[in-house]
Amino acid sequence: MSLTTPASVRAAPLSGVLGAEISGVDLSVDLSDEQFAAIHQAFLDHHVLVFRAQELTPEAQMRFGQRFGELDCHPFVEGRSDHPEVLEIITEPDDRLNFGGGWHTDVTFLAEPDLGSILYGVELPTYGGDTLFANQVAAYEALSDTMKSMLDGLTATHSAEMQYGAGGTSTQSKAMKPNETDPAAFEVSHPVVRTHPETGQRALYVNAGFTTRINNMKRDESAALLKFLLKHAVKERFTCRLRWEQGTLVMWDNRAVQHHALFDYAGQRRHVRRITVKGDVPA
Numbered sequence: 015m016s017l018t019t020p021a022s023v024r025a026a027p028l029s030g031v032l033g034a035e036i037s038g039v040d041l042s043v044d045l046s047d048e049q050f051a052a053i054h055q056a057f058l059d060h061h062v063l064v065f066r067a068q069e070l071t072p073e074a075q076m077r078f079g080q081r082f083g084e085l086d087c088h089p090f091v092e093g094r095s096d097h098p099e100v101l102e103i104i105t106e107p108d109d110r111l112n113f114g115g116g117w118h119t120d121v122t123f124l125a126e127p128d129l130g131s132i133l134y135g136v137e138l139p140t141y142g143g144d145t146l147f148a149n150q151v152a153a154y155e156a157l158s159d160t161m162k163s164m165l166d167g168l169t170a171t172h173s174a175e176m177q178y179g180a181g182g183t184s185t186q187s188k189a190m191k192p193n194e195t196d197p198a199a200f201e202v203s204h205p206v207v208r209t210h211p212e213t214g215q216r217a218l219y220v221n222a223g224f225t226t227r228i229n230n231m232k233r234d235e236s237a238a239l240l241k242f243l244l245k246h247a248v249k250e251r252f253t254c255r256l257r258w259e260q261g262t263l264v265m266w267d268n269r270a271v272q273h274h275a276l277f278d279y280a281g282q283r284r285h286v287r288r289i290t291v292k293g294d295v296p297a
C-alpha cells in the first residue's frame with residue numbers, strides 16, 4: 015500500500031505494524047512547511063521513517079533534525095569537534111561489540127529522554143548490520159485489560175550504569191571516545207506506560223538497555239514482571255527491520271519504539287552518523 019499526502023510525500027509501510035519508507039523528498043535542501051507537515055504526520059503515524067539515497071552533510075542532517083526541535087548532545091560519548099551534537103557511530107572490523115546492540119530506547123536514564131533519533135548511513139557492511147524496531151504502542155495494546163490496569167500508575171528505574179559504567183557495552187569501539195561523565199549519577203524513574211504527548215497513544219516504556227527495576231515491588235516481583243514485559247515488548251509481530259544502504263537516513267520516535275542494532279558483520283566496518291532531538295518528561 016502507498017499513501018499519498020497533499021505535499022506529494024509518499025509513505026510506503028515497511029511492515030504491518032510500524033515503519034514507512036518515504037519518497038519524494040530531498041533532505042539536502044530546506045523543506046517547505048507543507049513538506050515538513052507531511053513528514054511530521056508520517057512520523058506520528060508510522061513511528062519510524064526511512065529515506066533512501068540521500069546525500070547529506072552533517073549540517074544538512076542537523077537542519078532536518080532541527081525542524082523537530084532542539085538537538086541534544088550525548089551524555090557519555092564525544093561528538094564531532096565541529097558539531098558536538100553529532101555522533102559518528104563506528105564499528106571497526108576487529109571490534110567485539112557494537113554501539114546500540116540489544117533492544118533499548120535511547121537515553122531513558124535522562125529525566126527528559128530524547129524525542130527522536132536520526133541516523134544517516136555513511137559506510138555500511140556488504141552484509142548484515144540491519145536495525146530492528148519494535149512498536150511499543152502495539153505491544154501495550156496487545157496486553158490484557160487486567161495487565162493494563164496493573165501497569166497503570168507503576169514506575170520503573172532507568173540507569174546508565176549497565177551500558178556506560180565499568181564493563182558497559184556501549185563505548186567499547188576503538189573509534190568512539192567516552193567522555194568524562196560519571197554514569198552513576200544518571201538514575202531516574204519513569205512511568206511503565208507513557209502517553210505520547212502528540213498522539214495521546216499509550217506505549218510501554220521499559221527497555222533492557224536501561225530499565226533496572228519496577229519501583230515499589232519486591233525484588234523477585236519486579237524481576238518477574240520486567241522479564242515478561244521486556245520479552246513481550248519486542249515480539250516479532252511488533253517489529254520492522256531496516257536494511258541499510260549508503261545514503262539511507264532513518265528517524266525514529268523514542269516515545270513509541272525500541273530499537274536494536276544487529277551485530278552480525280564481524281570483520282567489516284560500519285559507520286552511521288547520529289543526531290538526537292531533545293524530548294520532554296515522560297508522563
Ligand code: SIN
Binds near residue numbers: 113131133
Ligand atoms: C543506536 O542505538 O543509536 C544505533 C543504531 C544503529 O547503529 O543502527
